[in-house]
Amino acid sequence: MFGYDSFRPMQEQVVHHVTGGGDALVLMPTGGGKSLCYQIPALAREGTGVVVSPLIALMDDQVAALVQSGVNAACLHSGLEFDQVRAVEQQLLEGTLDLLYVAPERLLTPRMQQLLRQARPALFAIDEAHCVSQWGHDFRPEYMQLAVLGEQWPDVPRVALTATADPRTREEILERLAMPHAERFVSSFDRPNIRYRVAEKRNAKQQLKTFLEREQAGHSGIVYCLSRRKVDGLAAWLQEQGWTALPYHAGLPAEERRRNQERFLAEDGVIVVATIAFGMGIDKPDVRFVAHLDLPRSLEAYYQETGRAGRDGLPAEAWMVYGLQDVILVRQQIESSGADAQRRQVERGKLEDMLAFCERLHCRRQVLLSHFGETEHPPCGNCDTCLEPPESWDATEDARKALSCVWRTGQRYGVTYLIEVLQGSESERVRQNGHDRLTTWGIGAHLDAAQWKALFRQLVARGLLTVDADGYGALQLTEACRPVLRGEQSLTLRRDRRQRKASRRRLPGEGLMDEASHDLWEALRACRRRLAQEQGIPPYMIFHDSTLMEMVQARPESLDALAAVSGVGERKLERYGDDFLEAIRSVVTP
Missing domain, CATH: 1.10.150.80 (HRDC domain)
Structure with a gap:
């Protein structure tokens, strides 16, 4: 049916288990072949495999691909005409469908429940199962109600699948879906063909332009930004620079979003500039890069977004720039979100994990995989810290100067002003505040502004400083800074370096053939x-x-x-x- 003579790692075990009627939790990286883990059992078992999927575009793409391979697949969603819905329902009742894709909202309606009771479900596949997690980045409330499948069809196997779940989220998936006896199939989260790179943000647009010109000419890719306004501005600017760049965010008309996504899927060399509204279930295999111009809020989000690159197994790039302002912005968003204390604490922990990845002195892939429970991975040799190990320096004394300056100025100022004081600025504002008479005034003239910004960024990343939640970005001391401030603990930080030209890895058709x-x-x-x-x-x-x-x-x-x-x-x-x-x-x- 699919034209393959062998399985990828772990696919065969899952297929045998589910075909035999067992429940399963399947964790595989994007591009690892999760879909076959329920598609083949659905073909092998009597009845119709019912797949719960969160997005209309994702359902349409998967159905179209299956039909190309000769699978009788269909979907039910709000984008279909009445006659189309009735025709699919009739196929379901007649038992002629191999696979039916349906959104969780529709699956839970009385009509759909009645149809399924009259039909014969071969299995239930819950795709993107991390959407059940209240602590996750893609939470869907409807997923919380899917435990009803096990109650109403106790003899029909269920398989929950995701590419993004840390150990805590895995337990939550099984608990919320009431699958206590499910067999767990956890593949490695490693995507060895993806090269991870992080650089200090200096001029994000120019840095992106340099990256695209040097390494990604003619390639398809995704650029993520946090705000809709930034997406629109960057897409327009890239178009002016001669790139085929299309915006994508929830504020655009639905027709424009659909058209831009279709162009991205169908054409070569298209760049989509998007918020996180874009990407779930994108099956385009030849995305050569994913770039982040703003800091993702968690490693789970970063992993899922970068995982959209290189699904074909060929070399791909995960490229990101970030700076202190990103950290300040995300911290303020967390503190002012209105969430309860427990939720804010979880979000702070996720941000700290993300920052640890960014400020890593050694292999980035080790940090990423360790987050998902893989703690024994050797250095990968395919991230920037492996290929060009960063310099480190003993920042203890300069960190003490920075922390002391924060304290002596009253913990009421942002990084730009603090640098002015440290460098001995004689600006009117410094004089009016009387800060030119502080012991910390002028003690940091040996570092330039960029070096001080890098130091403050890493102090925030290490949790020695925090940002107030009033929107002004004032830096404040945390309890964790006391040992450093007192001289009881040393501090080693990474020394930032400017973006350097990377070696481009050639792809099929680019010089590797006669x-x-x-x-x-x-x-x-x-x-x-x-x-x-x-x-x-x-x-x-x-x-x-x-x-x-x-x-x-x-x-x-x-x-x-x-x-x-x-x-x-x-x-x-x-x-x-x-x-x-x-x-x-x-x-x-x-």
Whole structure:
């Protein structure tokens, strides 16, 4: 059906377990093959596999991809016409559907419950299961009610799937879904093809431009920003610079969002500038980079967002710039959110984990994987701290000067003013406040403003300073700073460095082939593009780049030979085999 001759790690165990009627919690990284873990059991078991999915676009994409492979799949959501809904419901009752995708809101309606009681569910798959977690970044209240599936259909296996769940969230998923006896299948969260890089934010737009020009020309990618206003401004600026950049956020008209997402999926070299409203379930395999121009609020969010790069297993970049202002902004958002004390404490902990990742002196991947319970991973050799280890310095004395300055100025000022005092500024404001008479005035002239900003940023990241919640960004001492301030504890910090030119890793068609192979690669891509345009679907739904690469290497001359290529299933062989063989013959001389 799908054209593969072997499973990826852990898929086979899950498939056997669920096909045999067992419940399962499946944690696999984005691109790790979670979908097959319920799609194959749904095909193997009698009845219709019911998949709970949170987004209409995600359902439509997955159904379209399954239909391409010959699976009788459909979805029910608010975007369908009345006649379309009735036709799908009739297929469900007749038992002719292999898979039915449905939103949790619809699944819980009395009508849908009645239909399922008349039908024969083969299994229930709860996709994006981390949405059940009240402490997570994608919480969906409707997911909290899905325990009803086990109550009403106790003999139908359930499988909860996610790419983003730390140990605490895993327990919450099983508890909320009432799946106490579910077998746990936890794959490694490692995405070795993704290179993680973090730089100090100096001029974010220019830094992004440099990154794109040096390393990502012609590639598709996602740029995340925190605000809608910033998304619109950056997308317009990138367009002025000659890039195909499209905005995406919840404030845009639904039709514009849909159109921009479709262009991103269907075209090469499109950059989407987005808030976190964009991305869940995006199956585009050839996203070559994900860039963050603002600090994510948690490692879970960062992991999920960066995981949208390199789903095809080819090299991809997770690139981020962040600065002290990002830390101040997120801390203020947490403190002024109106959430209860317990929730704010959880959010502070998530932010601290995110900051620990950013300020890491050693392998970033170790920090990331440790957060998800993988504590024995060796240094990866594919993050900026491994490839170019940062310099560190004994910042104890300068940290004491900074902390003392915060204290002596009354814990009422932001970092810019504090640097003025430390550097001995004779500005009118400093003189009027009498701070030119403090013992800390002028004791920091040996560091420039950028160095002091980096130091203050790391003091906030280490929890030695905090930010008041009144919106003015005043820095205040915490209890944790006392040992450093008293000289009882030393402090080693990383020394920031300016962005350097990174080595670009080449992709298929970019110099790794001889001329004939490159011509064949382009011919196959053109064939795929034409077939996709005829059907109005993204090219990757025909074949992934990895499948085209194998065709370039194997150069099949018959349908039987083409069938041996990974990713060429029976239905696709029947529909597209002759077209791709003709494309091969047009380039390869017999």
